[in-house]
Amino acid sequence: MTLPQQNSGLPPPPADALALSTQLNALIRREISAAGGWLPFARYMELALYAPGLGYYSAGSRKLGAAGDFVTAPELSPLFGRALARQLAELVRQGLSDILELGAGSGVLAATLLAELAALGSLPERYAILEVSADLRERQQAHLAQTVPHLADRVHWLDTQPGSMQAIVIANEVLDAVPVHRIRIEGSAAQEMGVVATADGYAWACRPAGAALAAAACAQQLPDDYETEISLAAPALVADLGRRLERGVLLFIDYGFPAREFYHPQRNRGTLMCHYQHHAHADPFLWPGLQDITAHVDFSAIARAAPSLDLLGYTSQAQFLINCGITELLAAVPAADAARYAPLAAQAQKLLSPAEMGELFKVVALGRGVTAPLLGFSRGDKSHTL
Ligand SMILES: C[S@@+](CC[C@H](N)C(=O)[O-])C[C@H]1O[C@@H](n2cnc3c(N)ncnc32)[C@H](O)[C@@H]1O
Numbered sequence: 119m120t121l122p123q124q125n126s127g128l129p130p131p132p133a134d135a136l137a138l139s140t141q142l143n144a145l146i147r148r149e150i151s152a153a154g155g156w157l158p159f160a161r162y163m164e165l166a167l168y169a170p171g172l173g174y175y176s177a178g179s180r181k182l183g184a185a186g187d188f189v190t191a192p193e194l195s196p197l198f199g200r201a202l203a204r205q206l207a208e209l210v211r212q213g214l215s216d217i218l219e220l221g222a223g224s225g226v227l228a229a230t231l232l233a234e235l236a237a238l239g240s241l242p243e244r245y246a247i248l249e250v251s252a253d254l255r256e257r258q259q260a261h262l263a264q265t266v267p268h269l270a271d272r273v274h275w276l277d278t279q280p281g282s283m284q285a286i287v288i289a290n291e292v293l294d295a296v297p298v299h300r301i302r303i304e305g306s307a308a309q310e311m312g313v314v315a316t317a318d319g320y321a322w323a324c325r326p327a328g329a330a331l332a333a334a335a336c337a338q339q340l341p342d343d344y345e346t347e348i349s350l351a352a353p354a355l356v357a358d359l360g361r362r363l364e365r366g367v368l369l370f371i372d373y374g375f376p377a378r379e380f381y382h383p384q385r386n387r388g389t390l391m392c393h394y395q396h397h398a399h400a401d402p403f404l405w406p407g408l409q410d411i412t413a414h415v416d417f418s419a420i421a422r423a424a425p426s427l428d429l430l431g432y433t434s435q436a437q438f439l440i441n442c443g444i445t446e447l448l449a450a451v452p453a454a455d456a457a458r459y460a461p462l463a464a465q466a467q468k469l470l471s472p473a474e475m476g477e478l479f480k481v482v483a484l485g486r487g488v489t490a491p492l493l494g495f496s497r498g499d500k501s502h503t504l
Contacts, residue, residue, distance in 0.1 A: 128397050131408050142172040142407040150315050156323055159402075160351065162313040163297040166406040168250055174407050175251040175295070182224050187410055188393045190291050191371070191435070191475060192227035195465030199230030201442040202288070205369070205494045206231060207240035209286045212488055214366050215243040216285040218276070221292035222247045225258030228273065229265040236269060242286075248276045279358060284365040293372045293420065294412040296355060298347040300388065301327055301335050306342065308335035313403075320403040338381040346381060346388040347413040353423035356484070360424025365487035368427070371435060373478045374415030376504045381416075389414035417482055421504045430483040431495025433502050436476030438494040439469060 131139070146165050150157045167174045183193045191198040206217065222228050228245060235241045249255045255275055262270045300311035302324055309324035310331055327335065334348045359368055374380065380389070392399050394409040402411045421429050433441075448466050451459045470476040480502065483492055 159300040160297040201444040203234035204442045210240040217242045218246045220289035225261035232269045290371045293352045296352040298349045298413045303344045356423040367485035372415045377418035427484040435479035436470040438481040
């Protein structure tokens with residue numbers, strides 16, 4: 119997502135949206151009560167984002183794009199998907215004829231990729247989408263039927279990961295939307311930060327961390343009075359994909375860092391962030407279901423999650439897109455045609471600039487049985503390591 123404005127007084131939600139949030143609050147409070155008064159933050163985040171019919175991604179409001187809460191790279195510019203298509207085309211030419219996209223949002227990336235892969239003569243035989251939100255699945259179906267009707271028969275939707283696969287798996291800004299645990303270091307011990315109900319909302323409350331969280335915290339050697347996130351679910355998702363991948367590539371694009379930067383002593387309040395109508399703030403308890411909640415990705419944990427796969431590359435989004443030819447795509451539009459060129463140049467600037475998405479966003483590729491180096495990691499800055 120592009121960097122939003124900082125919170126400067128949020129626009130109040132309309133009454134129908136607040137009614138949905140009230141229903142979701144009732145559900146969350148019932149669950150807190152049934153759990154004895156305390157819920158791990160990861161479960162709160164899961165309900166706030168994915169509770170059927172009520173969670174942020176499951177309810178019907180518009181989330182992505184200028185009219186929503188945030189803008190992702192494929193929503194921002196077709197150049198993103200067109201450049202990425204060149205990486206996918208290289209893999210399709212290596213005989214990988216299935217693409218699986220996780221969390222396809224509004225379907226814009228799928229449509230751009232399919233159109234570009236057709237233009238490159240490298241269409242996959244099948245394009246599967248695994249989407250946890252029923253509402254977004256409907257939006258994806260409508261968008262693909264409208265924009266690439268001649269290619270829509272290649273697309274199908276999955277409810278679960280395939281048993282085994284030879285495929286190119288892609289996920290843009292999905293790992294940051296997977297629920298995280300929050301921990302706090304007190305007196306050298308890891309506490310899990312959970313959620314309790316208060317008279318008018320929720321508050322944080324700590325309990326001693328369980329074995330998995332305590333071990334993950336211990337591995338990072340965090341100082342006292344340090345609060346951060348630990349994701350157990352995102353590496354588990356990658357591990358699951360890795361086990362099923364007979365041959366192919368897992369390609370994740372997201373904002374985040376390697377562990378040494380993620381758990382830097384100065385980042386002592388973590389990376390949790392909420393987005394509401396292009397405002398960013400740090401209160402996950404505000405209007406559950408009406409705002410996005412995300413955390414940055416610990417790419418070291420992602421790379422470690424599937425040890426049987428090769429690490430095929432890790433670099434910044436800017437370097438990856440440049441290697442895939444984004445500047446040539448832009449240069450193909452005559453600068454004299456200002457009406458077409460100017461907006462594309464501004465979009466490329468956002469995707470590539472270190473002050474915008476170019477450096478904060480990273481691309482990591484894990485794979486089995488493919489020829490490396492992959493196009494996106496073939497040249498340039500090698501300073502990104504995990
Ligand atoms: C921030 S949006 C990104 C959407 C899109 N990829 C884009 O770049 O515009 C996160 C997406 O991931 C989906 N999602 C979250 N967890 C998922 C999971 N475990 N499997 C598949 N999709 C998931 C959400 O429903 C949503 O579509």
